[in-house]
Amino acid sequence: MPKRGFVTASQTSCLLVNGSTRPPFGRGAVTYSRQLARDMYDIETEEFHSDDIDRGNELEAAAIACFERTMFVEINRPDFMVHPEIDFFGGTPDGLATDFGMDAKCPNQKNHHDNLSEGMQLGKYKAQFQSYMAITGLDRWALASYNPSFTKNTQMVVAWMDRDEGYIEMLLDRVKKFHPIVMEELEQLKNYNPKKH
Secondary structure, eight states: OOTTTTTEEEGGGGGGGGGEEEEEEEEEHHHHHHHHHHHHHTTTOOOOOOOHHHHHHHHHHHHHHHHHHTTTTTOOOOOOOEOOTTOOOOOOHHHHHHHEEEEEOOOHHHHHHHHHHHHHTTTTHHHHHHHHHHHHOOSEEEEEEEOOSOOGGGSEEEEEEOOOOOHHHHHHHHHHHHHHHHHHHHHHHOOOOOOOE
């Protein structure tokens, strides 16, 4: 479970989009900063549901078990982890092995087939996986794509991403620049006075 107000690995992609809303950040990052501020101010978060999210939650344990069988490896399920030097940045990887991490995705048939043929979704998760590598210190991350509707030998598709130090340096710089915006949004929530607006 993410800690309140933490910038999390799964959300860092929005921090990399340049924009004019709060330079260098765009609308997505500002929306995320307000979400974190509400969370820190104990304003209840609305639950978002979709078929993809529900399917992922339902199949995650089966996906990790299938990955273990396929790769002949034991996967540990960690709790929320904090970056060793940035105390407001963290994440919860789906699984860790001795020398790599992994994230289980349970896409629909089309996207799973795309993963099998071209590894197409790997790029979609670059910010998330590089964030996890920054947090854990690991050098490799696996996208484990699982869809039980496929035949036994194609239910689990694995694509690998290596650590990219230049990308991580850029990403961590954006995380550090983003955090003050979260704190400004929190202060505005705490101190808002309708009589002064």
